[in-house]
Every structure is written in C-alpha cells, then in structure tokens.
Amino acid sequence: MDRSEELRQTRRRPPRNAFLARLERHLPFWEPQLVVACAIALQLTLSEQVTIGPNWLFPALEGALLLGLVIVSPQANMHHSPRRRHVAIAMIGFVSAVNIASLALLCHHLLHGGTRNGHALILSGIVLWCTNVLLFGLWYWEVDRGGPVARACDAEDLPDFLFVQMMNPDYAPKDWRPRLVDYLYLSLTNATAFSPTDTMPLTPTAKWLMSGQALASLVTVGLVVARAVNILS
Numbered sequence: 024m025d026r027s028e029e030l031r032q033t034r035r036r037p038p039r040n041a042f043l044a045r046l047e048r049h050l051p052f053w054e055p056q057l058v059v060a061c062a063i064a065l066q067l068t069l070s071e072q073v074t075i076g077p078n079w080l081f082p083a084l085e086g087a088l089l090l091g092l093v094i095v096s097p098q099a100n101m102h103h104s105p106r107r108r109h110v111a112i113a114m115i116g117f118v119s120a121v122n123i124a125s126l127a128l129l130c131h132h133l134l135h136g137g138t139r140n141g142h143a144l145i146l147s148g149i150v151l152w153c154t155n156v157l158l159f160g161l162w163y164w165e166v167d168r169g170g171p172v173a174r175a176c177d178a179e180d181l182p183d184f185l186f187v188q189m190m191n192p193d194y195a196p197k198d199w200r201p202r203l204v205d206y207l208y209l210s211l212t213n214a215t216a217f218s219p220t221d222t223m224p225l226t227p228t229a230k231w232l233m234s235g236q237a238l239a240s241l242v243t244v245g246l247v248v249a250r251a252v253n254i255l256s
Contacts, residue, residue, distance in 0.1 A: 052092075052171075054203045055111070055161055059089050062118055062157045065150050066125070070143040073128040073151075081121045088114045108170050115165065119158050126151050126239060133246045141250060148247035152240060156214050159236040160207035166228055167201065174200055183229040184209065186222050214240040 063082045071078050092110060129151060132144055167183045168174050186205060188195035205222075212220040217237040224230045 052111075055164060056089060056093055058157050058161055058203070058207070059085075059114065059118065062122075062154050063089065065154045065157075066118075066121065068146075068150055069125060070147045072132050072144065073125045073147045075121075075124055075128075085114070085118050085121070088117065108165070108172070112165055115158060115161050119162075122151060122154050122158060123239075126155075126243065130242065130246060133250045141253075145247055145251055148243055148250075152214065152243045152247075155236060155239055155243070156210050157207070159213070159232065160203070160210035162232055163206040163209055163229070164203050166232065167206070181225070183224065183226045184222050185225055210236065213237055217241050 063085045066074075066082045066085075067078060069078050075081065092107075092114060125147070129144060129148055133148070163184065164171060168180045173180060182189070184201070184206075186201055188199050188201075192199070209222045212222075213233050213236055217240060219233065224233050
C-alpha cells in the first residue's frame with residue numbers, strides 16, 4: 024500500500040473540544056465576532072491624531088453593532104439568513120471604512136507632521152496594519168463561495184480561493200473546509216509578502232480584495248519604516 028493510500032484510509036477529523044462544540048452551538052459565529060472585537064479594541068489604542076473625533080467614538084458605535092449581531096446570531100432563523108450575512112458584511116465594511124480613514128490621516132501626519140508625536144504615529148501605524156490583517160481575513164471568510172453558511176451547506180458556487188488542501192486532498196480530513204483561521208493566515212501572508220503565497224485568488228473579487236490589502240499594507244509599512252528611520256536618525 025503506498026503512502027497516499029495509507030493516509031486516505033487513516034485520516035480522521037480530530038476530536039472536537041467539548042467546550043468549543045457547546046460554544047458553537049449557542050454562539051455559532053463566535054470566531055468572527057471575536058476577531059471583530061479585537062479589531063475594535065485595537066482602534067481604541069490609536070492616537071487621536073489619526074482618528075475622526077475622540078478615539079472611542081467609532082469603536083463605541085462598532086461595539087453596539089457587534090453586540091446586536093451577537094444577540095441575534097443564536098436564533099435559529101438567523102443561522103441561514105441572508106439578512107444576517109448582509110448585516111455582518113455591513114459591520115465589517117463600517118470597521119474597514121473607519122480603518123481606511125485612520126490610514127489616510129496617518130499618511131498625512133507622517134508625510135507633513137515633522138517629528139512631532141512621531142513615536143505615537145509609528146505605534147498607530149503598527150496597530151492599523153494589525154487591524155487590516157484581521158479585517159481582510161474576515162472579508163475573505165465572508166466572500167469565499169458565498170460565505171460560511173453556504174460553504175457549510177456544500178453550495179455549488181465556485182471557490183474564490185484555491186487552498187492547498189483542495190489541490191492535495193490526501194493531506195486533509197475527508198470533509199475539510201477552510202475555517203476562519205485559514206483566511207486569517209491568508210490575510211497575514213498577503214500583508215507581509217504583498218502577494219499570494221500558498222493560496223491563490225481565483226475570482227476578480229478575490230483578486231481585487233488581495234490587491235487592495237497588499238497596497239494598504241505596502242503603504243503602511245513603507246511610511247512607518249521610513250518615519251522610524253527618520254526619527255532614529
């Protein structure tokens with residue numbers, strides 16, 4: 024028996040943690056909700072130079088939206104509701120728009136602000152880069168094959184991303200599907216390499232999203248590094 028046949032026969036889904044299984048039953052979208060909460064928390068650490076109004080204003084609005092989504096998500100009629108998905112996408116879009124506005128303000132201050140509050144701006148740039156990784160991971164998770172519910176129902180939509188496990192099914196569980204961590208990893212590698220690594224975009228939507236993230240990451244890293252060199256010198 025060759026190695027691939029042996030792997031095919033012995034692969035099994037790893038045992039699920041009982042606590043996580045119970046959590047998913049009562050809060051089916053806890054993972055993306057936790058990621059959004061982390062993105063909101065990161066925004067609270069931004070310097071007010073790169074925020075519109077007080078740095079708590081938009082995070083408070085985003086937190087209220089997230090709380091409403093958490094409250095309605097466990098309802099059975101919302102699990103497969105297009106309305107819930109539209110609300111989730113709108114919330115991610117709102118947080119992303121706030122982050123883009125902060126990035127624009129950061130670029131302005133780094134280019135025209137002299138050396139005043141340079142260290143705070145550099146830290147804000149790092150926070151914005153980390154927030155972008157989280158947000159684009161959520162975008163990829165929501166876009167691919169019509170979203171997480173459609174993927175769980177084995178929708179016949181063509182995939183937006185080609186993962187390694189899809190090309191080499193012998194090295195993955197039999198019913199493998201990408202989880203949120205796979206999209207977060209995709210976002211991280213795209214933000215650091217400024218290009219696809221092991222996961223390929225297949226559709227125009229996926230390519231536009233990855234291009235937008237790579238460009239935002241390149242601008243953030245380039246300006247922050249240049250500013251840091253300028254301050255340290």
